[in-house]
Amino acid sequence: MRLSRLTLAITAVLGSSVSTAAFAIDLYVDTKTEQIYAKPGPGRVHMGSFVKEDAAKPAGNMTDRAGDKAVAKTGDTRADSTADSATEKTDAAEVMALRRDIELKAKMREARLVSDMASLEERVKETEKTKMKYGPGLHFESKDGNFTAAIDGRLQVDSQYNIINDVQSPAAEDRPYELNSGATIRRARLGVEGTFYKKWDYKFEYDFSRGNGAVTSGITDAFIRYNFDNPLSVKVGSFKEPFSLEEATSNRFYTFVERNMAVNTFLDNPNVYKTGVGVNYAVPRWQTGIAFQTEPVGSWSSAATSINPNGNNSRNNGSGDISWASTGRISGRPWLESETKFLHIGASASHTRVNTQYFGNGNFANGGMSFGAFPAVNVDRTNVLNTSNLSTGNKNDPDSRRVESYNRWGAETALVYGPFSAQAEYLQTDIYGHGYSGESLFGYYGYASYFLTGESRTYHVKNGAWNRLKPHQAFQLNGPGWGAWEIAAGYDYLNMNDGVIRGGEADLVKFGLNWYPHSNMRVMTNYVHVLDVNTAGVTDRRSAAFNNANLDAWVTRFAVEF
Incomplete structure (x- = not known):
């Protein structure tokens, strides 16, 4: 100087x-x-x-x-x-x-x-080794780009008001069985995801409301993934089964407050997050995923849940004790004019082994499997339909039954044409084991939606599912923007009566109005009208009380994510 x-x-x-x-x-x-x-x-x-x-x-x-x-x-x-x-x-x-x-x-x-x-x-x-930015979550990135981390979370506050709640009177020694009105924290999740050395990525997410308080809170996603130079990737840890368009879609991007009955019953209620290894291949026109998984991450408990009150393994929401499952899904867009005009089709298949535990004298101890369903409501998730445990009786009794495996099948389609969209799926579960010969439980749904403000549903290529919607104009109290507005109507059907299995049958219609003030906020309201409930012959007494019930409900959700 x-x-x-x-x-x-x-x-x-x-x-x-x-x-x-x-x-x-x-x-x-x-x-x-x-x-x-x-x-x-x-x-x-x-x-x-x-x-x-x-x-x-x-x-x-x-x-x-x-x-x-x-x-x-x-x-x-x-x-x-x-x-x-x-x-x-x-x-x-x-x-x-x-x-x-x-x-x-x-x-x-x-x-x-x-x-x-x-x-x-x-x-x-x-x-400068670490950069920080925001949008929509909090992101951190090393200067050389080898390490990134993003903190994200979601909060969903739901309410349910039962407008019509006409349920048959139970036996004198039973409590009154009906759906209750109220509010709850449907989901409260916090997680972190990112990359390291550019080829690897990871995700860890914890749900503080998992099981609606009936069981301990739990881990959802917790995996590490390696991404090859081509669209191929391999991951290990806890993640969703690759099955169904609606299940592949994050609960942040539903059209209705709750998933349809068949998806909830055969996938979500037994806990779709399982531990294992998965392979995914995705390009803009099509994707496929396969996984080999076993039970979800979580603690063992004798607590029963509101979904499956059988006192089984709470890692499966009390629904049963699976050994392993192999699952695959393929989907694509055979017609793709643009990202706002396309046709989606897909198919899924899965084979799951089930464990049933017995005492030395042959009496049932734990395990098995059960399937239950509730009619598009979210606060009181009582099983209106319920197969009860499919493993029953003493092991040495010739009249006993033991579920040993089940196969699931699914077909899906969706159409996006500007602000209009439609979606439909068919799902089936076939039961095998001692006393069973492939009884089929099945359901299907279909719905259509329309954006009054002109937006179109967005597509997530890697998952072959729906993605975040961005309003043309975000809401401004004193400005021209009113966010995005969507109307929807759908039909939902589930039948769990076949052969020796009596789980009940129900169908319903629902109507929805959704407001998206910003891309990471939603206000949803649904009107649900149950057309018919048939629970005659169902062994679960509470479910049996809903036979021919007349049910109408108004459900809402306020959701925010970052």
Whole structure:
């Protein structure tokens, strides 16, 4: 670093003072920057006054000075010249010494500044190793891009009001069986997902409301995935089974508040999140996924849930004890004019082994499997339809039954044509084991929706499912934007009566109005009218009480995610 202009000016003045008869200058140093100044100021300390040696001598009285002048006039001219020359040399030496001192201090300041700059650059580099941004969640990213992390979460607050709740009177010794009105936290999840070394990604999510409080909260997604250069990826951990369009769609992007009955009964209620390994291949026109999985992550408990009150393994929401499952799904868009005009089709299949545990005397201990359904409501999720446990009786009893496996099948289709969309699925579950010969439980649904504000449903290529909707104009209280508005209507049917299995049968219609003020917020309201309930012959007494029940409900959801 070069000397400042002021320092050079001072040095020049000091240098020129060699020929000046009398000269004095006060110098000040800044205690922080060590810069030298010729004037006082804040933070500056007086270094001293610098003068020529002859100017620094006492002037004496006028007589002495006159005498000196007289001597000077009568003395040897050559001696006077020599003295003057010596004085000038002395002054020049002092000035040079001062100049060297100033230059030395300047070099020291320059060296210190260089060191400080290097330290600052290192700190900046350390800071730049991590970038932070927002939208819609909180994202962190290393400077080299090798590591990323995003914090996300969702909150869904639901309410249910039973407008018509006409249920048959139970036996005298039973409680009144009916659906209850109220509100609940349907889902409250917090998670983190990201990438490392660019080829790998991960996700971990925890649901604090899982099981509606009937069982401990639990892990949903918890996996690590490797992404090849092509659209192929492999993941290990806990993740959803690759089955069904509606199940593949996140609950953040439903059209109705609850999934349709067959999807809830055969996939979601038994817990669709299972632990294992999965392979996925996805391109814009089609995708496929296969998985080999076993039971979900979670703790063992004797607690029964409102869905399957059989006192079984709570890791399966109390529905049973599976050994392993192999599942596959393929879907595609054979007609793809644009991202707002396309046709989606798909098919799914799965084979699941079931464990049934017995005591030494042959009596049932734990395990088995059961399937239950509730009619598109969400706060009181009582099983209106219920197969009860499909493993019953003493193992040595020839009339006992034991479910050993079940196969699931599914077919799906969806159409998007601008603001209009339609979706339909058929699902079937076939039961095998001791006392069973492939009894089929099945259901189907269909619905249509229309965006009054002109938006179109968005597609998630990798999952072959629906994705986040972004309103054309976000809601502004004092502005032109009103968000996105959607209306929908659908039909839902489920039949769990076949052969020796009596689980009941029901169908319903539902109507929905959805408001999307922003892309990460939704307000949903559904009106559900149950057309028919047939639970004659169902062994579960509470479900049997709903035979021919007349049920209408109004359900709502306020959802926010980040």
